[in-house]
Amino acid sequence: MKIIKSKGPEIFDIELEKDLLAKNRALAKENRKKLDRSKIIAIDIMGSIGSGKTSLIKALLKKLNMGEAIGVIAGDLTTTIDAERIEEEGARVIQVNTGKECHLDANLIHQAINGMRLDGVKILLIENVGNLICPGEFPLGAHKRVVVTSVTEGPYMIVKHPYIFKEADVIVLNKIDLAKAMKVNPYQLEKDARKINPHAPFIKVNALSGKGIPQVIHALGFIS
Amino acid sequence: MHEFSIASEIVRNVLDVAEKNSARKILSIRLDIGELSLINVEQVAHWVQALFKGTMAEGAEVKIKTIKAAVQCQSCGYKGRNIPDSRDIVQHFAAFICPKCGSPGVKIEKGRECMLRKIQAER
Numbered sequence: 001m002k003i004i005k006s007k008g009p010e011i012f013d014i015e016l017e018k019d020l021l022a023k024n025r026a027l028a029k030e031n032r033k034k035l036d037r038s039k040i041i042a043i044d045i046m047g048s049i050g051s052g053k054t055s056l057i058k059a060l061l062k063k064l065n066m067g068e069a070i071g072v073i074a075g076d077l078t079t080t081i082d083a084e085r086i087e088e089e090g091a092r093v094i095q096v097n098t099g100k101e102c103h104l105d106a107n108l109i110h111q112a113i114n115g116m117r118l119d120g121v122k123i124l125l126i127e128n129v130g131n132l133i134c135p136g137e138f139p140l141g142a143h144k145r146v147v148v149t150s151v152t153e154g155p156y157m158i159v160k161h162p163y164i165f166k167e168a169d170v171i172v173l174n175k176i177d178l179a180k181a182m183k184v185n186p187y188q189l190e191k192d193a194r195k196i197n198p199h200a201p202f203i204k205v206n207a208l209s210g211k212g213i214p215q216v217i218h219a220l221g222f223i224s
Numbered sequence: 225m226h227e228f229s230i231a232s233e234i235v236r237n238v239l240d241v242a243e244k245n246s247a248r249k250i251l252s253i254r255l256d257i258g259e260l261s262l263i264n265v266e267q268v269a270h271w272v273q274a275l276f277k278g279t280m281a282e283g284a285e286v287k288i289k290t291i292k293a294a295v296q297c298q299s300c301g302y303k304g305r306n307i308p309d310s311r312d313i314v315q316h317f318a319a320f321i322c323p324k325c326g327s328p329g330v331k332i333e334k335g336r337e338c339m340l341r342k343i344q345a346e347r
Contacts, residue, residue: 018237134262166320
């Protein structure tokens with residue numbers, strides 16, 4: 001007699017080597033290819049909330065004075081305030097709302113550059129969501145990464161967020177006119193930056209007055 | 225809050241792989257997360273468990289292995305670990321400077337991982 005026994009559940013292991021950030025990196029590479037094909041130089045502008053990312057972009061647009069040859073992707077959680085501020089400078093703007101996410105990712109940029117008119121665009125400025133931590137884990141495919149910090153954030157921003165500053169191609173210290181009032185020593189911040197990233201130009205800027213903006217443009221390899 | 229996007233990616237992958245292997249229930253998963261990654265492991269575990277609810281992975285254990293940092297100095301050739309046993313964020317600053325010669329030219333070889341390594345399931 002053959003007895004058919006019901007087998008208990010079989011327990012098994014599946015071994016994997018699934019890199020969870022690889023998908024973003026692959027998409028970032030695709031973005032870079034598309035930008036290169038279209039001969040567009042893209043700059044990822046990161047920085048904490050209120051550091052002056054939008055003011056820096058406005059100042060760059062004013063000085064470069066290239067009208068619609070500059071495209072801007074403005075990342076924000078839910079509002080279009082930044083996109084409206086940037087549009088005043090004559091650039092071609094697309095707003096990306098991340099909803100509850102604290103950073104742009106390569107997929108959002110992929111959608112943005114596919115949904116945007118890119119004919120005639122030479123430079124694409126990407127304003128990341130205000131945050132010094134999360135964007136560091138999500139490259140977008142930009143050619144250069146700028147990190148903006150400001151004296152009003154206190155003296156420890158660079159020491160506290162070394163990773164993002166190490167990855168930066170250009171470091172901008174904004175609101176330099178307020179250093180004295182804030183009792184922040186910009187040279188100490190510069191020293192902190194040099195310690196972990198000696199290669200990135202460290203530029204002291206007042207985005208509202210335009211001080212330091214030509215140096216930022218030069219550091220990005222553009223001609224104003 | 226990039227932990228939420230990472231957790232969503234984990235859950236998507238786990239359910240996808242489990243389905244392909246005809247699993248009926250997932251008992252546990254194991255992740256490798258580097259100590260130099262900017263990922264809060266408690267938050268990742270919390271979100272993964274929240275997203276597992278109502279799926280075959282509901283109640284599965286989330287095991288996280290911390291991968292220790294290892295660097296190689298481009299100037300003096302020092303190879304090894306470079307930070308003390310602590311999650312203190314200010315000490316992360318030290319992770320980018322060679323502990324032997326003080327050069328900032330260190331290449332991070334280990335400690336930035338964010339990997340799904342194992343799924344234990346039932347079929």
